[in-house]
Amino acid sequence: MATAAAAAAAAFSPLRRRLPLHHRGRRLLAVAAALSPEPPAPTPTTSPPPPPRKGYFPKRNEVLELTCEGLAFKGKGVCRVDGSTFVLLCDGALPGERLLARVRRIRRGAFAEAAKLRTLEPHRDAVDAPCPLAADCGGCKAQSLAYAAQIRHKHLQVRELLVNFGKFDPRKMESSEPDAILKPIVPCDEIFRYRNKMEFSFGTKRWMQREWKEEKDDEVVKEEKVEGDGYSLGLHAPGFFDKVLHVEKCLLQSEPADKVLAIVQETWLDPALGLTPYDVHKHVGFLKHLMIRTGRNITTGAPEVMVNFVTSCYKPELLEPLVNNITKIPEVVSIMNNVNTSVGNTSVGEEEYTLYGKPTITEMLRGLTFQISANSFFQTNTKQADVLYKLIGESAGLKGDGSEIILDLFCGTGTIGLTLARRAKHVYGYEVVPEAISDAQKNAKLNGISNATFVQGDLNKINETFGKEFPKPDIIISDPNRPGMHMKLIKWLLEVKAPRIVYVSCNPATCARDLDYLCHGVEEKDLKGCYELKTVIPVDMFPHTPHIECICVLELC
Numbered sequence: 001m002a003t004a005a006a007a008a009a010a011a012f013s014p015l016r017r018r019l020p021l022h023h024r025g026r027r028l029l030a031v032a033a034a035l036s037p038e039p040p041a042p043t044p045t046t047s048p049p050p051p052p053r054k055g056y057f058p059k060r061n062e063v064l065e066l067t068c069e070g071l072a073f074k075g076k077g078v079c080r081v082d083g084s085t086f087v088l089l090c091d092g093a094l095p096g097e098r099l100l101a102r103v104r105r106i107r108r109g110a111f112a113e114a115a116k117l118r119t120l121e122p123h124r125d126a127v128d129a130p131c132p133l134a135a136d137c138g139g140c141k142a143q144s145l146a147y148a149a150q151i152r153h154k155h156l157q158v159r160e161l162l163v164n165f166g167k168f169d170p171r172k173m174e175s176s177e178p179d180a181i182l183k184p185i186v187p188c189d190e191i192f193r194y195r196n197k198m199e200f201s202f203g204t205k206r207w208m209q210r211e212w213k214e215e216k217d218d219e220v221v222k223e224e225k226v227e228g229d230g231y232s233l234g235l236h237a238p239g240f241f242d243k244v245l246h247v248e249k250c251l252l253q254s255e256p257a258d259k260v261l262a263i264v265q266e267t268w269l270d271p272a273l274g275l276t277p278y279d280v281h282k283h284v285g286f287l288k289h290l291m292i293r294t295g296r297n298i299t300t301g302a303p304e305v306m307v308n309f310v311t312s313c314y315k316p317e318l319l320e321p322l323v324n325n326i327t328k329i330p331e332v333v334s335i336m337n338n339v340n341t342s343v344g345n346t347s348v349g350e351e352e353y354t355l356y357g358k359p360t361i362t363e364m365l366r367g368l369t370f371q372i373s374a375n376s377f378f379q380t381n382t383k384q385a386d387v388l389y390k391l392i393g394e395s396a397g398l399k400g401d402g403s404e405i406i407l408d409l410f411c412g413t414g415t416i417g418l419t420l421a422r423r424a425k426h427v428y429g430y431e432v433v434p435e436a437i438s439d440a441q442k443n444a445k446l447n448g449i450s451n452a453t454f455v456q457g458d459l460n461k462i463n464e465t466f467g468k469e470f471p472k473p474d475i476i477i478s479d480p481n482r483p484g485m486h487m488k489l490i491k492w493l494l495e496v497k498a499p500r501i502v503y504v505s506c507n508p509a510t511c512a513r514d515l516d517y518l519c520h521g522v523e524e525k526d527l528k529g530c531y532e533l534k535t536v537i538p539v540d541m542f543p544h545t546p547h548i549e550c551i552c553v554l555e556l557c
């Protein structure tokens with residue numbers, strides 16, 4: 001029978017699948033209890049609740065009445081049948097909601113995945129999603145949950161992961177405790193229009209919003225509808241690389257970016273222009289992606305927009321009508337063309353051309369200026385990145401006398417290290433992407449920072465020479481992407497014994513695992529933990545999405 005713990009592990013099964021081999025063998029089921037339990041909203045009942053169904057096990061295709069108790073990995077609702085401990089994960093279910101769902105898949109007998117059919121009783125925190133595409137586009141899954149409830153559930157997710165996966169004391173997770181580790185989640189001030197970059201795709205198969213249909217047994221099902229040869233520009237339908245949901249505007253991008261999207265939509269479908277979307281099956285067609293980035297003019301502070309067309313070949317004459325129309329928008333200062341002749345669907349071209357204006361735009365972060373090209377990495381929510389970096393700076397606890405060495409691991413374009421460099425003796429940044437390293441070097445120069453060295457290298461492949469090329473760090477910043485840190489790096493961190501580590505994470509599950517390794521050791525590898533977890537600050541960078549960022553401070557024991 002499925003236990004609550006095993007079932008909740010399900011909530012994180014994608015993590016299990018994605019865990020690199022070096023992390024397998026850990027008792028990943030411990031992640032199990034990492035769901036965000038919350039008592040459901042009281043629901044009026046006319047009859048006594050059914051007796052608990054402890055041994056209950058669902059059947060495939062069974063239609064069930066479920067109650068959603070919390071949110072788990074990727075924002076899926078953690079649901080149960082009343083009185084049962086068996087967990088069903090259901091996309092689109094919101095905490096406290098009662099819903100009708102069909103069982104789609106039973107996963108290793110431990111949990112099931114269910115498809116939501118319809119809401120029976122909404123949660124008290126339900127709100128009307130401002131975007132009409134919210135339920136279908138997959139980008140803003142939680143738009144119909146009040147923002148206060150969104151962040152409450154994100155906070156709970158971090159708490160449960162730290163306790164059940166990181167094995168930290170649950171009492172220290174209560175913010176009311178004087179020595180609490182887990183601090184209240186930092187919300188976002190602006191919950192719409194916060195993204196500075198959106199990438200839309202051109203497609204040959206227009207994916208329409210799913211429609212509701214009544215069936216003979218009075219069940220309501222969602223039906224997916226693909227409109228034959230309909231050309232489309234928008235976002236990929238969740239789970240499909242070839243179907244594109246047509247998007248006229250996106251409430252997450254800036255208003256000038258929305259104007260660009262509207263003009264492109266008005267223009268590109270005119271048959272007289274001969275513009276064709278790239279067909280990912282037949283590998284024919286011209287337009288692949290439309291990327292829109294919004295930065296700021298460093299002198300005036302006014303928005304600056306870059307538009308980047310990714311095409312399968314270089315034919316600027318075909319793009320001319322689009323360029324002529326887009327340049328009517330005063331905020332547009334750059335129109336680029338990345339030419340990507342490969343059959344792959346990435347947006348980085350082998351060649352890049354400037355069709356209008358300048359090849360880069362600028363943005364400011366913590367008083368520094370950054371130059372952004374079409375393919376540069378830059379934090380996607382600039383305003384909240386400023387908040388995040390301020391908190392990272394405070395967490396680093398620099399003395400400010402210029403005596404300390406900072407190691408900035410997974411440094412990207414160097415933004416974190418550069419914002420700290422003026423108060424440090426020297427910053428050493430490590431990053432695998434060569435272009436990011438060259439951007440970091442340019443950014444250092446642009447801001448007159450000479451005490452920063454950026455090195456290209458793969459932190460998953462470090463050997464005994466790592467650490468010989470820089471002095472022992474006083475403060476290590478580590479900001480890996482979702483898979484977290486490789487065991488080789490964990491081992492090195494346990495050996496180097498830096499006085500302080502600031503671990504910045506965009507995946508609280510791998511974060512909890514790595515914190516466990518650093519604090520409690522890794523038994524299978526005979527490694528002893530030597531750090532103490534001092535604080536964890538969850539930061540919401542992306543409202544309406546399941547993403548959670550955490551800043552964790554570790555000190556040498």
Ligand SMILES: C[S@@+](CC[C@H](N)C(=O)[O-])C[C@H]1O[C@@H](n2cnc3c(N)ncnc32)[C@H](O)[C@@H]1O
Pocket residue numbers: 377378379410411412413414415416430431432433436457458459460461479480481506
């Ligand atoms: C979450 S981003 C952080 C970037 C940067 N710290 C910032 O705040 O903008 C993670 C970075 O790690 C880099 N990365 C991923 N795997 C890596 C590896 N094995 N070795 C070194 N860098 C890696 C990615 O290219 C990316 O720039």
